[in-house]
Amino acid sequence: MPASMDRLYSDRSTSLLRTLYRVLIVCYGIAIMGFVWLTKDLTFSTLAKDPVFAAYSISVVIYVLGRFVLALFYRPAPDVGHRPSLSVIIPAFNEEEGILGTIQSCLDADYPSELVEIIAVNDGSTDGTWKKIQHAKVLSPRLHAIDMGKNYGKRTAMAEGIRRARGEILCFVDSDSYVSFDALKAIVAPFADARVGAVVGHAEVRNRMFNWVTKMQQVRYYAAFRIIKGTESLLSGTVTCASGCCAAYRTSLVQPLLKAWEFQTFLGRPATFGDDRALTNRILAQGRVVYQSTARAETNAPTTLGVFFRQQLRWKKSWLRESTYVVRYFWRKNPVAAVFTYASIVFPLFAPWVVLHAVLGRLVGGNPGGLWFYLVGTYAMAMLYSLYYAFRRVDGLWYHGMTFVGLYMSVLVFQTYWGIATMRDTRWGTRASTVEHAALDQDNVTSLPSSPGAPVPELVEAPT
């Protein structure tokens, strides 16, 4: 197991200082909530003058605090020794830097070797990815290596992996992600419950110390997984997105959907990205999707603001596309989860108008008091969000959550409408992958199946 990950998760230490620090954070958080409570009169007083704005503000506060409170009750499913056969699928496109590390982390993961197969699928990479996979195959014959011959897109690579998989459970690991030693055992644990159709692991940013862009994303990831997926999971297993970096599905549920999912179209265009959300959505319509905090993975996040924005836009588009499907069946789900989910669809549509109204309206309308109140209120919410991270992880990165909220309020909220406007542009944005669906030409596929029972030697040093 990589040492860095070992240290990363050793935050269970209960030294006095750490306890003191946490008590301080909790007091701070309570003080901020007290502040929000004291200013409620200010918000209610604007209800008459500015009902949409006030109603929005109050709902958002209730939404955020509600999520926080519910997240406190989340518990991961215990490992009761459930060991179904497992196929780990790693689709890879131009990932020569990290692919060996990813494969290594999967091979290293603790799971009965006769029950697990690792499938790496090369999606027509133009760099040395296939060479690296072949290299891994030589060193570890247990690996199943597949080369699709040309670039078809991530979905096709995943689909090909699924078609060749033999496990009862399919586990997807992105080629820039790394799973922890106990992740595979943990991610299959919830499947002991027959109602569970998919499980998403807990992902953090691997290169989180690189710069402020990755630091900010680390805080974002943490809250998104622990709080959003945590509460969704708690509410009858209604996680709306089993993120691609580490997610598992029941094979029997995926197979009937495979074709429709692989060749999904939206507004007459092939749905190239948002493969994870699309698959989750279709499983969730018929079963439960839960979050397993003990199935830990790390993923490399964009290191520049430009790439980050393009990635966010892509996610936003996937979210928009899948939301049109979510709204049709979610009312049948857990009512609280339904309220949260519908709210989470409505809020982003309102948000840009509210921000513009709050800032411009007050500046032009000569109501600086209202503007200050809006700013300090937003700041209070951002602080609660960041303090949550500060409480959970003592690494000093918490305040980058403020950067994220700042970027969110100033840029990302406006992406919703940009995403709607450019919905038909299905370019990936962060890589030069194909944007058209094409049926896989099996004649050009190279498949190097695993040799069961082969010893598992140590691969080369994984790059960091």
Next chain:
Amino acid sequence: MIMSESLDERKRRTRQLIVGILALPLSVLPFVGYLSLTPEGRSVRDQVRVVLAPPELPRLSRGQVLAAARRAPRYKGAVMLLAYHGVGSTSDAEGGFVVSPARFAEHLAILRAAGMHTVTARQVADAFGNGAALPPNAVMISFDDGRSDAMMFADPLLDQAGMVATMFVITDAASEPGVYYAGWDDIEAYAHSGRWDIEAHTAALHREQRTEGGQMLPALTSLTHGESLGSYRDRIRRDLARASTAIEAHVGVPAVAFAYPFGAYGKDRSNNLAVRRIVREEVSRRYLVAFHQDEQATIPLATCADVPLELRRLEVQSWSGVELLERIERAPQQRASAERCAGAH
């Protein structure tokens, strides 16, 4: 992997941790800024303050007790009118006069030590309008605007001192309260305590408006663009009616007293010579007495000989208790006996 964790990397992590911990106290700054620099924020802070450390009447020093005895006024049939705005934070972005709770407490303590008796605006109206008797050494403590901080801090002090006060409420502000203005719920509760007389300060005319010359003038005492005297009269009549209706609806008794917003009653800060007469006519339709705070240099004791709709109040600043007594001592006493007032009845 273990080797790749270089010394540099370790240093970096330590530095990040230190910066993160230092950022914690720094992150408080926006809250502190909001709570100390904006009026709404200060009100929020005051709310907390009053809960954590309720204000208390001070024990006067020997010197103060002696000064109070020496300067204790002796008058009858007259009343000293005091005007406060806010009680709370010592600075005020709105430019109003704000005294600290400690100062206000000192004022009450020394007024009590000097043997002065508080009366409400309703009692003043009763005395000047109906010839009712005023207690000796009467003083009216009044507040303008219906600010929540004033009531919040003053009420427990009035209770301890066994005194009463008058609040002139901007009724529209009370209907849409923020943190800054008290809402009707609070105002009703204060009124029912028996310590507060709730009177009128217009419904929505506590603002300045841009007039034809481009000048900013009080909305009560100026004509807007192209406004005729007739429509001006209508405008203020409707406003005063609305204020009175609101007070009667919420407090249960009709208002009998009025305070002019910004102390403007039409003598100046106006753009029409007829304004003063119209204001006086309209105010007299609803109220027996009305107060302003012009010409602060000499504020006489008010008697029934004064024009009841232009009574002058002393605008109290952050003076010491003894200074306040000095001001009251300096108030010229007009000769008007209680009998003459009663005779007017």
